[in-house]
Amino acid sequence: MTATLDPIDRGIIKATQAGLPLVAEPYAAVAEAVGLTEAEVIDRMSAMQARGIIRRIAVAPNHYALGMTANGMSVWDVADDRISDLGARIGALPYVTHCYQRPRALPDWPYNLFAMLHGESQEEVEAKRAEVASILGAACRGHDILYSTRILKKTGLRLRDE
Template sequence: MALSDFDRALIGATQGGLPLVPRPYEAVGAMLGVPGEQVRERLSQMLDEGLIRRIGAVPNHYRLGYTANGMTVWDVDDALVDELGDRVGALPGVSHCYRRPRHRPDWPYNLFAMVHGRSRNEVERQALAIHCLLGPACRSHDILYSSAILKKTGLRLKDH
């Protein structure tokens, strides 16, 4: 799907994030010379068309004091993983949760849930809560702690 000049300008104006102001679409619209409603509508269309996957906040957990970040990985019964994954993803300490294929025999895990805490003990308490929620459907699990902060970026257009 070809991008219009407006699409390219809109992506360029938002690829570093939406402005942190009370009315971000209006601020972007002012940069582009269009009403904020046009910005909101086109971004919504881009979501519907699959050009962009989501619009959301990307917090810096470390700056918020959450310095113990662990990807919890779970070996969950395949027949229950989707239902249980929805429940795990709804827990307050989980920022994202998703299903992934197993790679046996070395990697038996099929459910991943990122947990943030102010200490490893806090992450471990949250992992215990997930384990209790999963119940007998969970065969094994582990916690992989973050060792570096990776740069998070959104959609970027290459200049040709």
């Protein structure tokens, strides 16, 4: 990937690898740090996203600080011919932050749909899991949930100093 980054793009990534600045105009702050205009930073970041260098720009909230102390990765064994449409429905639920398909690891791991559920208590998360199960209906052959026990550091792209 480094071969596709010119020094300016590399500078933008280094200026944002710890996250966008928490200011009213974050792209302007990045622009000032790298010696560009705000529009140039936005254009370059869009181009890097189009080339697949930047996958996405998103907020990564601390769910615990927001009162969501029960967080469970629900896993589902969904019929392959239904996973696309059902996964889209599950991913659109307001309490699901991550929803994606993964290959099964048979015979030990039959699950192919993963959805992160958040709530203020395990009881709330279990109620949300029941709602997901209802949506999946007969297309789901089994499920489980893995509750978070601690927050892992979330990081994005990191460039090494040369």
